[in-house]
Amino acid sequence: GEGEYMMELSIGTPPQLIPAMIDTGSDLVWLKCDNCDHCDLDHHGETIFFSDASSSYKKLPCNSTHCSGMSSAGIGPRCEETCKYKYEYGDGSRTSGDVGSDRISFRSHGAGEDHRSFFDGFLFGCARKLKGDWNFTQGLIGLGQKSHSLIQQLGDKLGYKFSYCLVSYDSPPSAKSFLFLGSSAALRGHDVVSTPILHGDHLDQTLYYVDLQSITIGGVPVVVYDKESGHNTSVGPFLANKTVIDSGTTYTLLTPPVYEAMRKSIEEQVILPTLGNSAGLDLCFNSSGDTSYGFPSVTFYFANQVQLVLPFENIFQVTSRDVVCLSMDSSGGDLSIIGNMQQQNFHILYDLVASQISF
Template identity: 35%
Template sequence: MEIKIRYLITLFLFSFPIASVSLVNNGFRAELSHVDSKSNLTQTELLYRAATRTKHRLSRIKRMQLFSSTNITSNMHSEVPTLGEYYMDLAIGTPPLLYSAIADTGSDLIWTQCTPCKKCVSQPTPIYNPSKSSTVSSIPCNSTVYIDLCSVDNPPPSCFCSYNYTYGTGWTSGTLDKETFTFGTSKSVSVPNITFGCSTSTSDDFNGSAGLVGLGRGELSLTSQLNTSMFSYCLTSFFDTNSTSPLLLGPLAKFSGTTVKSTQFVKNPSMVPTNTYYYLSLQGISLGTNNLAIQPAAFALQSDGTGGFIIDSGTTFTLLVNEAYIAVKSAIESIVTLPVADGSTVGFDLCYFVGSSSSPRSMPNLIFHFDSADMVLPEDNYMVFVNQDLWCLTIFSSDISLSIFGNFQQQNFHILYDVDKEVLSFTPANCATI
């Protein structure tokens, strides 16, 4: 199927109106559910699906680096057709229609599937019908505000804005509209005039989801449109399929304490005035007291916008450029004496065989040395029992110059994105109790 691809790390030189005063002053809480939380999968199946999604995510970003504004043919299909990791509950329209969408810090656009469908995928809730809402409004395709996203060349004055938004291996297309959205759990907040994609065609990659909520740094993201200065989340343990994870926006997101560490975001110099991803300055990695031989340049963001190290809620397992991955892998191999096992059938690159007469040694902490802040990962955040026989490393090699800090490594850390101060803060936490 041919789709028109537009390079979507796009510059929007405008600002959105401030949302309701109560939202800005008080903030709200939403719940995040893991995409596999209701699937009754075994531990091995959960990990295999997560490994597949991680590699799918990397291929998506790799393809985005090759995009141009020309037509290409996409035949890619994933064994696990889900581009996100956590669902966020929200509602759209008047009267409000409840649905769940992927929450993603690595993208911007908010969208949901709409009728009449040209190509819609399965979703657990009814599909939004704009004709049944009293608060929806269309955006004309000659809008100067959305000129970079509306896909009509030389549009007549009476047409509406249509868009094609690509995620590399996944895509959505439809019309760009405005609507009232309702957020929150115990105290809901309704916000009018949120710009969103009313998707009438969606790739199979989003099967099972009703859409996506972008939490990136671009002007179309939820955080930008709500004009909120900060948000935070705390992801519960990966295998805790019964608990939801809190997503806090506005002042509710803030936390403090002696264990809180903070580091500055790094701006991508090739994208002015903003960029989607949240880049961090990673100086090195240690395994216990062993400072690994990785040059800081391995994680540096280049002047042309390549390279760098991002934190991403939509990638499960951390991806390191090959130099850094080899150093981590070699350090683990130097202290683990168990027999090496083939983990490829379950999606992992480095695994050990744990027999009935053997057990893994207690592993030292894996420490990520960010600028001014060390994130100390316990063993459970980087080594995992896939089944009773396999014990595997949950870090993969990246075959591009970009490294990604995944959500498996973020579990049981409360993580705050202060978008005004350009600071990421984090602290260990029991996320199930927040």
């Protein structure tokens, strides 16, 4: 992928293994299916889902309550003999096709491949047409909070819990991240901390909003200069009810006033020559090949006195031998997003019943 984390979904009878991206920022589960237009099916030589080859696959009828219920999830169902879907993402990319159901399975935690948990009647989008760049994946596993996400569909059986530990970007290709569901999604130990998932009528019900209250760089609080008062102010008001954690976004994107203040603070603390953009990143330094230079740590402070201390590899990216770049950028809007690069090597638990995220 290109900064995405993938899982293999076992679906159908007999089972077909389909690699798909995990995304906490959306709800729909969809896979590239046979007869798909603009799907670039041979890009990686990976398989797609052949619906005709699965004896348990069924197209969803138009009169199904599940079909009509998809409108509240923003999936835009319509009827053409059977239920169809259309789903659009924030970058303008789209997927559309048939709404189907089939059997899926997951390997039981700590057990061999032949010990699996099966779930029948799982609803998903069988993609027949795509718009945008989907070459990096054969589908997408929505883990959002609305009704048709994977965690909501299986919630009664899995306790509405999931967790993951994303391996480092620098890990070898053989290294695997882990997604845990149900009872296996647990954090233990005296150092586990939890912060609430925020809800509200004005917040997107799909997304996992968190209360990011402040940021420090090298122990120094990031502050925003208020032109009206002529004083520095905390970043908290710029982030309150406007910050989400998302596995499907690569770099952390901060609302412009906060990002500019953070950028300035890092420039002041890193005594190295700055460079132009590199690999699409805004703030880069000439390290002369020495990444052991004392780059500052970054700490995010969340509600419930939760501190997330980010090490070098979660903050900076070595884009070439002599270039080190900040792996964060401006979101260009009010919303701030904590991306997967900042989440790597943390075990993160989402508990939808307790309405909290734990680290």
